[in-house]
Amino acid sequence: MTASTPLRRGARRSLAIAITLAMAAGLGACSGPASGSAGGGSAAGAQCLSSGTPLADLPLAVDPKTHAGESTACLEDTGVEAVTGTSAGSTGSGTDAPPALPATVTDNQGTSVTVTDTSRILALDIYGTLAATVFGLGLGDGVVGRDTSTSFAGASDLPLVTQNGHELNAEAILALNPSVLITDSSIGPWDVVLQVREAGIPVVVTTPERNLDNVGQIVDLVASALGVPERGRALTERVNQETADEIAQIAAVAPADPAERPRILFLYARGNAGVYYIFGEESGADALIRALGGVDVAGEIGWQGMRPMTAEALVKAQPDILLMMTKGLESVGGVDGLLERIPAVAETPAGQNRRIVDMSDYEVLSFGPRTAGVLDALARAIYAPDSSGFAR
DSSP: OOOOOOOOHHHHHHHHHHHHHHHHHHHTTOOSOOOSSTTTTOOTTOEEEOOSSOGGGSOOOSOTTTOOSOEEEOOOOOOOOOOTTOOTTOOSSGGGSOOOSSEEEEOTTSOEEEEOOOSSEEEEOSSSHHHHHHHHTTOGGGBOOBOTTOOSTTTTTSOBOEETTTEEOHHHHHHTOOSEEEEOTTSBOHHHHHHHHHTTOOEEEOOOOOOTTSHHHHHHHHHHHTTOHHHHHHHHHHHHHHHHHHHHHHHHHSOSSGGGSOEEEEEEEEGGGTEEEEEOBTSSHHHHHHHTTOEEHHHHTTOBSEEEOOHHHHHHHOOSEEEEEHHHHHHTTHHHHHHHHOGGGGGSHHHHTTOEEEEOTTTTTOOSTTHHHHHHHHHHHHHOTTOOSOOO
């Protein structure tokens, strides 16, 4: 599986915090979650592309580098499938065993946390990855609330405990009387997390980093904290296998010659806040682009982490495709607004061909139980932009 090169722990933490701050700066102005179904959350003028047909059987673009026109990658919202044999109340061993409690773990902050009750779970982060992980472990019935990003089927009707985008609401959280809170530093204010902990509720903090090579780390911590380590191993194995299979399918349709592969750049925008960033090496976007069979042009020009965009960098990178978050593209007025606000985009092949691929803010970099589906939807928008229907 394609993965990013490890950084020293301190550098990786700093990068994760920087990404979180920039995300929060823009997402707070967007009140509603993007839909995971076709047509939902798509940017103005973009066609929402996906299909249940295998990628190789779709009408592929003659040349993904030169195809003209924007598109939106979409996931069919079928919820998160639990690992086999994890239905509520099941008994036995392995993935069928009920939670073994109390469970004690050392979380990402080095704090020893003991969980004695998993009947009322809150799992909150900026992408909804943690809630998806809990559902994937077969404990979705115990989840009592959600963050803005947790909008997949089976969770979308839960009470919302965030406000103004991604701000935790202490009163809403405590009113649900959670037995455990699983979160990370991507969502805050942190004082609310501390208030929950001071109320006697166990708080397990995971890493805020999201990339292809730490999915198992997050799943393992969440599963161990909830007393279902065997389910965690099963879920990690399933996600890794699904992701590897999807990467192989993409490799089968991507150009074999590296010189012919689409040059892709991840552009983060929040027009209402005047925030424009290029996501480079070790941001998670680099691993995503390589898994999609593309060339990470930000890394090619030496762009480390996530840094404010410059016109010079855009022109130097010469991307064939700009990958963006849906609400980010909407915030600048769609493709027309992007070209107007950032004239340098028009000096790239992506701008000249209006080759912008957007995907829900809450899915594109989430990395977790839905990773394979995210890759599948993006691959369809890149290699089969004239397809239609629903993705898996």
